[in-house]
Amino acid sequence: MLIVVLSGFLFAFLTLLSGKLVRNSLSWFPALLPLALFIYFMSYIPVVAAGPVRFHYPWVTSMGVDLDFKLDGLAMLFSLLITGIGTCIFVYASYYLKGNKYLDRFFCYLSIFMAAMLGMVLADNLIILFIFWELTSISSYFLIGFNNEEKKSRRNALMALTITGAGGFLLMAGFILIGSISGTYSINSLIASGGSLQQHALYGWMILFIFAGAFTKSAQFPFHFWLPGAMVAPTPVSAYLHSATMVKAGIYLLARFTPILGHTTSWSTTLIIVGGITMLYSAFHSLQRIDLKEILAYSTIAALGTLVFLLGIGTSNALLAAAVFILVHALYKAALFMVAGILDHETGTRNIGMLRGLKKVMWPVALAGMLAAFSSAGIPLTFGFIGKELIYESTFHAPYIAVILTLIALFTNILILYAGFQAGIRPFTGKLSGVHQHLHIPSFRLWLPPLLLALLGVVLGIWPSLVDGPLIRPVYTALGETTILSPLLLWHGFNWVVVLSIVTIIAGCLLYYLFVPSRSYIPLTDKWLHLSPEALTVRLGRAFIHFSNRYTNLFHNGFLRSYVSVIIVFITCLLAMKLITGVDVHFDIKTNISDIRSYDIVIFLIIIAAIWKSISTSSRINAVASLSVVGYCICLLFVIYSAPDLAMTQFTIDTLTVVLFVLVLFRLPPFLKINDRRVILRDSVIATAFGLLIAIIALEVMNEPTTKDISKFYSENAYLLAKGKNVVNVMLVDFRGFDTLVEITVLTIAALGVYSLMKLRVSSTTKE
Amino acid sequence: MKSIILKTASNYLLPLLLLFAVFILLRGHYKPGGGFVGGLIASIAFVLHSFANGLQNTRKLLRYPPGAFIPVGLAISLLSGLAPMLIGKPFMSGEWLSVQVPIIGLIGTPLFFDIGVFFVVIGVTLTILFTISESIL
Numbered sequence: 001m002l003i004v005v006l007s008g009f010l011f012a013f014l015t016l017l018s019g020k021l022v023r024n025s026l027s028w029f030p031a032l033l034p035l036a037l038f039i040y041f042m043s044y045i046p047v048v049a050a051g052p053v054r055f056h057y058p059w060v061t062s063m064g065v066d067l068d069f070k071l072d073g074l075a076m077l078f079s080l081l082i083t084g085i086g087t088c089i090f091v092y093a094s095y096y097l098k099g100n101k102y103l104d105r106f107f108c109y110l111s112i113f114m115a116a117m118l119g120m121v122l123a124d125n126l127i128i129l130f131i132f133w134e135l136t137s138i139s140s141y142f143l144i145g146f147n148n149e150e151k152k153s154r155r156n157a158l159m160a161l162t163i164t165g166a167g168g169f170l171l172m173a174g175f176i177l178i179g180s181i182s183g184t185y186s187i188n189s190l191i192a193s194g195g196s197l198q199q200h201a202l203y204g205w206m207i208l209f210i211f212a213g214a215f216t217k218s219a220q221f222p223f224h225f226w227l228p229g230a231m232v233a234p235t236p237v238s239a240y241l242h243s244a245t246m247v248k249a250g251i252y253l254l255a256r257f258t259p260i261l262g263h264t265t266s267w268s269t270t271l272i273i274v275g276g277i278t279m280l281y282s283a284f285h286s287l288q289r290i291d292l293k294e295i296l297a298y299s300t301i302a303a304l305g306t307l308v309f310l311l312g313i314g315t316s317n318a319l320l321a322a323a324v325f326i327l328v329h330a331l332y333k334a335a336l337f338m339v340a341g342i343l344d345h346e347t348g349t350r351n352i353g354m355l356r357g358l359k360k361v362m363w364p365v366a367l368a369g370m371l372a373a374f375s376s377a378g379i380p381l382t383f384g385f386i387g388k389e390l391i392y393e394s395t396f397h398a399p400y401i402a403v404i405l406t407l408i409a410l411f412t413n414i415l416i417l418y419a420g421f422q423a424g425i426r427p428f429t430g431k432l433s434g435v436h437q438h439l440h441i442p443s444f445r446l447w448l449p450p451l452l453l454a455l456l457g458v459v460l461g462i463w464p465s466l467v468d469g470p471l472i473r474p475v476y477t478a479l480g481e482t483t484i485l486s487p488l489l490l491w492h493g494f495n496w497v498v499v500l501s502i503v504t505i506i507a508g509c510l511l512y513y514l515f516v517p518s519r520s521y522i523p524l525t526d527k528w529l530h531l532s533p534e535a536l537t538v539r540l541g542r543a544f545i546h547f548s549n550r551y552t553n554l555f556h557n558g559f560l561r562s563y564v565s566v567i568i569v570f571i572t573c574l575l576a577m578k579l580i581t582g583v584d585v586h587f588d589i590k591t592n593i594s595d596i597r598s599y600d601i602v603i604f605l606i607i608i609a610a611i612w613k614s615i616s617t618s619s620r621i622n623a624v625a626s627l628s629v630v631g632y633c634i635c636l637l638f639v640i641y642s643a644p645d646l647a648m649t650q651f652t653i654d655t656l657t658v659v660l661f662v663l664v665l666f667r668l669p670p671f672l673k674i675n676d677r678r679v680i681l682r683d684s685v686i687a688t689a690f691g692l693l694i695a696i697i698a699l700e701v702m703n704e705p706t707t708k709d710i711s712k713f714y715s716e717n718a719y720l721l722a723k724g725k726n727v728v729n730v731m732l733v734d735f736r737g738f739d740t741l742v743e744i745t746v747l748t749i750a751a752l753g754v755y756s757l758m759k760l761r762v763s764s765t766t767k768e
Numbered sequence: 769m770k771s772i773i774l775k776t777a778s779n780y781l782l783p784l785l786l787l788f789a790v791f792i793l794l795r796g797h798y799k800p801g802g803g804f805v806g807g808l809i810a811s812i813a814f815v816l817h818s819f820a821n822g823l824q825n826t827r828k829l830l831r832y833p834p835g836a837f838i839p840v841g842l843a844i845s846l847l848s849g850l851a852p853m854l855i856g857k858p859f860m861s862g863e864w865l866s867v868q869v870p871i872i873g874l875i876g877t878p879l880f881f882d883i884g885v886f887f888v889v890i891g892v893t894l895t896i897l898f899t900i901s902e903s904i905l
Contacts, residue, residue: 644800645800645801645802645805648792648800648801648805649804649805649808652805652808652809652812653808655812656808656811656812656815656893656897659815659897660896660897660900663897663900663901663904664900664904721862722862722878723797723862723864723874723876724797724798724878725797725798725799726796726797726798726799726800726801726802728800728802729796729797729801729802729882730797730878732802732803732804732882732885733796733797733802733803733878733879733881733882733885734862734878737849737860737862737878737881738849738859738860740845740881740885741845741846741849741860741881744841744842744845744884744885744888744889745842747888747889747892748838748842748888748891748892750892750896751835751838751891751892751895751896754895754896754899754900755835755895755896755899758899758900758902758903759899759903
């Protein structure tokens with residue numbers, strides 16, 4: 001299983017290495033990876049139908065983070081969607097982006113995304129889930145911004161990353177909270193101990209953080225706006241990420257946590273409200289759009305809202321409906337997106353007003369579009385019909401406010417039908433316009449994938465038992481449900497639910513025939529635009545950048561002396577406050593101070609003289625030299641008080657520092673005698689306060705009863721464990737060797753920094 | 769700084785100081801010393817040489833730019849940490865040969881780690897000093 005999850009990452013790397021091949025003759029080759037994975041997962045269907053399969057690979061066991069994977073019904077459904085639709089998308093993209101000079105990069109990002117998605121749905125450990133969750137955000141950033149020469153692409157990609165990244169950040173907090181309260185990061189153990197977290201005092205925070213992650217990822221109101229923006233991505237990306245897989249990651253998360261955190265009032269109410277608002281808001285917005293992909297984007301948000309809404313209702317019926325609707329929606333929406341992409345690719349426009357009658361010139365595409373539209377409309381004999389029936393079934397029998405819930409679902413379904421017809425039927429019916437006469441059927445690599453998906457929607461509609469037992473029931477079980485529900489059927493008999501379906505279809509068709517979409521509706525909502533979540537987010541972002549600029553300019557003003565004084569004043573205040581409030585300072589001459597010997601006095605006098613020289617001199621080189629005298633005197637003290645290692649290092653460092661100073665002195669302006677008494681006074685106050693404070697701390701350290709365990713351990717074990725007699729060195733290279741490794745890396749970075757800064761400066765002066 | 773005395777002396781001092789640096793490096797595990805101090809002493813030797821003979825000559829003497837020491841040192845340290853993993857021990861566990869080598873003492877992964885530190889310190893110090901002095905003079 002580890003190989004299966006990681007294969008995408010490996011493959012991405014290989015794709016980059018063989019860039020030329022992938023760009024030219026072998027562009028279909030990457031599609032073999034998702035296909036192979038799809039077949040692999042298919043082979044697990046009978047096993048998973050019997051019960052979940054678990055895989056365990058130890059990783060950081062000491063921190064409870066292991067590479068645990070679990071293939072249960074929910075993971076299986078998503079894995080099949082990811083790899084199955086992935087295969088279609090890979091084939092489709094190989095022609096859609098033919099000739100693009102970055103096709104190899106595109107497949108690289110797409111493979112990474114697929115692998116991350118697989119890892120996320122299979123993960124059985126919260127931390128692993130989170131890592132893959134973030135990887136999907138990052139890879140989708142690259143995919144949305146694939147046309148990175150366009151400003152809009154870059155902006156919208158950044159917007160999507162910001163929103164999903166912020167959600168991911170909160171999600172991490174939620175996972176850590178759950179992990180530290182329950183004492184385990186394993187999802188399996190969390191489900192096993194199900195119900196205990198709901199009573200915890202911090203339950204509210206847990207679901208808040210989980211919701212933040214799920215709602216941002218699955219584009220729920222008020223975080224929905226990144227999804228229409230993400231439509232700047234190439235259409236294969238929109239079809240794959242933004243309809244079938246990534247945006248469902250939030251749904252997956254909510255479904256996964258339903259047995260752990262769900263079935264409480266706050267859980268259900270929040271999901272119903274947020275899902276409901278999202279449904280209505282985006283369904284309404286899809287009416288105003290005339291761009292094919294935007295219409296589909298808004299209807300996708302509406303569908304995601306429906307899923308959240310169903311999970312919120314949380315009855316057995318609703319969970320079954322959600323499981324079915326995930327599959328229904330992925331099939332028809334990916335197909336519709338691909339159809340929209342073909343139209344864009346062939347005609348160069350996505351404006352639905354300009355696309356008519358294309359059935360005559362590209363019948364396979366028309367067939368795919370119409371079948372997908374029928375499934376989205378829920379016409380009988382399609383899988384969409386079954387999905388819609390189940391949705392009405394669950395709202396109709398909801399435990400509370402059933403009428404309102406049903407009305408919301410009805411309204412949304414009518415508009416989803418409308419959006420599906422606009423994208424799948426309108427472009428193909430009517431009279432073919434003159435400019436499109438010359439078009440002909442595109443390559444089968446474009447039309448076959450959507451047609452396959454759309455046909456599958458019909459096949460499953462006629463024989464729902466094909467997926468019912470093997471695929472849908474395990475999902476239902478994975479959601480923690482045990483009630484036996486009747487199997488999926490094409491025809492349940494005549495009841496209110498069927499009436500609702502008929503009303504949906506009639507009302508949707510009327511809307512489709514009577515309502516003429518145009519740009520003229522946009523001004524209706526334009527005056528509210530400045531209050532939309534998107535505008536508010538952009539304003540917040542601007543304000544943040546403004547604040548950062550002001551703040552940075554205040555403290556990062558380019559004067560070293562001001563940095564030094566700010567740092568020292570800050571430290572002084574902080575330490576002084578701690579000393580005054582928290583430490584009982586007392587000082588005893590007899591016990592704290594060892595006998596003063598003659599050479600101590602000599603060294604002390606030399607230091608005093610050197611300090612006096614360094615502050616009174618008017619030559620820089622004198623000041624540096626006298627400071628180095630102070631340094632050497634301190635080394636002498638180290639030698640006397642038996643710290644030879646420290647003394648050695650201090651000697652050499654001091655020498656090198658003086659060399660450095662002497663080098664720099666050539667560049668500095670001649671020494672300025674500071675005459676401003678206020679500056680002298682200020683600096684002397686700061687210096688004295690800091691010096692006093694350090695002295696007090698140094699003396700106080702003697703009083704504090706320190707635990708000697710650590711130093712005792714080191715001195716006792718240096719020879720036994722590390723075969724060394726010099727404890728300091730043994731600590732550096734053995735006991736704390738990892739620290740040293742990081743430290744020398746930091747040194748390297750510092751050297752690189754100095755090198756590049758100095759070289760950069762030289763080149764800029766030569767430019768002048 | 770053109771002083772014949774310094775120039776002549778530095779020619780003798782450079783090998784001596786380098787020898788001393790290596791001595792300090794190797795004795796580190798038993799007596800005061802170690803890779804860090806050793807590296808600093810070696811860099812001082814080169815800095816002294818550059819003062820007496822000019823930076824260009826020191827660069828010629830080194831053959832490679834001083835920055836080249838850094839990746840070499842980092843690689844030695846990292847590999848010495850990774851080596852125990854080959855025999856199934858955790859990262860950076862100290863492994864020693866049982867043979868006692870004269871002067872050096874025991875040979876083990878921490879020794880190589882220290883040698884890596886030695887090279888990184890030389891590289892970093894010389895890079896910083898040479899870069900600054902070149903950009904300034």
